[in-house]
Amino acid sequence: MTKRFAKLIIASLLALVAGSAVAAGAGAKLEASHVNIDDRASLQRGAALFMNYCAGCHSLGYQRLARMAEDIGVSEAQAMANLNFVGVGYGDLIGTAMTAGDGEAWFGKAPPDLSLVARRKPGGPDWTYTFLKSFYVDESRPLGWNNRLLANASMPNVLWELQGSARPIYAGEGAGVTIERLETVSPGALDAEAFDRVVRDITTFLTYVGEPAALKRERMGVWVLLFLVGFTFLAWLLKQEYWRDVH
Numbered sequence: 001m002t003k004r005f006a007k008l009i010i011a012s013l014l015a016l017v018a019g020s021a022v023a024a025g026a027g028a029k030l031e032a033s034h035v036n037i038d039d040r041a042s043l044q045r046g047a048a049l050f051m052n053y054c055a056g057c058h059s060l061g062y063q064r065l066a067r068m069a070e071d072i073g074v075s076e077a078q079a080m081a082n083l084n085f086v087g088v089g090y091g092d093l094i095g096t097a098m099t100a101g102d103g104e105a106w107f108g109k110a111p112p113d114l115s116l117v118a119r120r121k122p123g124g125p126d127w128t129y130t131f132l133k134s135f136y137v138d139e140s141r142p143l144g145w146n147n148r149l150l151a152n153a154s155m156p157n158v159l160w161e162l163q164g165s166a167r168p169i170y171a172g173e174g175a176g177v178t179i180e181r182l183e184t185v186s187p188g189a190l191d192a193e194a195f196d197r198v199v200r201d202i203t204t205f206l207t208y209v210g211e212p213a214a215l216k217r218e219r220m221g222v223w224v225l226l227f228l229v230g231f232t233f234l235a236w237l238l239k240q241e242y243w244r245d246v247h
């Protein structure tokens with residue numbers, strides 16, 4: 001009995017290890033975002049950054065402004081004044097002013113809805129984090145920008161004033177040419193560390209948007225664990241009580 005139990009535990013541990021190895025393999029070229037959706041200040045900064053720099057093109061079609069304000073801890077007045085660049089009602093979904101047709105005409109591709117982007121991309125939030133840090137100058141592209149992670153992306157580097165601009169340093173020859181790294185050509189308003197924080201905040205916000213319930217679930221998890229511990233103790237007391245009669 002105990003042997004079988006031990007085997008079961010070992011098997012589950014192995015499955016866990018294998019699972020994380022696969023996940024790590026899929027995101028091999030991605031940078032770790034280290035997002036923490038419980039970091040409320042980061043969430044609030046990320047929401048403001050998103051509304052400033054992204055909402056003009058991207059919608060969050062499953063997210064209501066009111067729910068977001070409540071979850072990240074800002075009042076209705078603050079949300080309407082500072083987080084509502086697209087002019088939706090407080091109870092409305094966060095759309096974008098841009099129509100799909102305009103998006104296609106202007107960028108060759110309509111900017112996709114970003115509600116679930118932090119979940120559906122391989123590597124999860126790390127994909128978005130890396131994507132936002134991977135833009136480089138490319139005069140052959142219509143808007144003058146390309147992206148190392150998403151080759152020939154039709155999105156321009158909307159954060160270039162903060163980040164500065166970079167050019168690619170190539171390695172290899174012929175068909176095997178790859179971009180080895182990006183080199184800054186002109187610095188932006190922020191240094192590398194501050195820019196990383198901006199990108200992390202936006203990614204944190206998009207991670208929350210991808211699963212708003214995760215905030216509550218994580219907070220509830222602690223209580224569930226405490227309950228289980230308490231219940232186990234009660235069950236143990238009960239067992240002592242029963243077995244006293246048996247002995």
Ligand code: HEC
Pocket residue numbers: 050053054055056057058107109110111112114117128131132152153154155156158159202
């Ligand atoms: C000027 C319009 C515009 C702005 C502003 C903009 N984007 Fe984009 N974005 C696009 C377009 C167009 C695409 C489609 C790129 C492609 O697939 O070639 C895109 C794609 C993306 C993708 C990939 C989505 C997917 O499903 O493949 C992410 C992530 C993204 N944008 C994040 C952001 C974030 C975060 C901001 C704000 C910092 C932002 N974008 C601002 C136009 C924009």
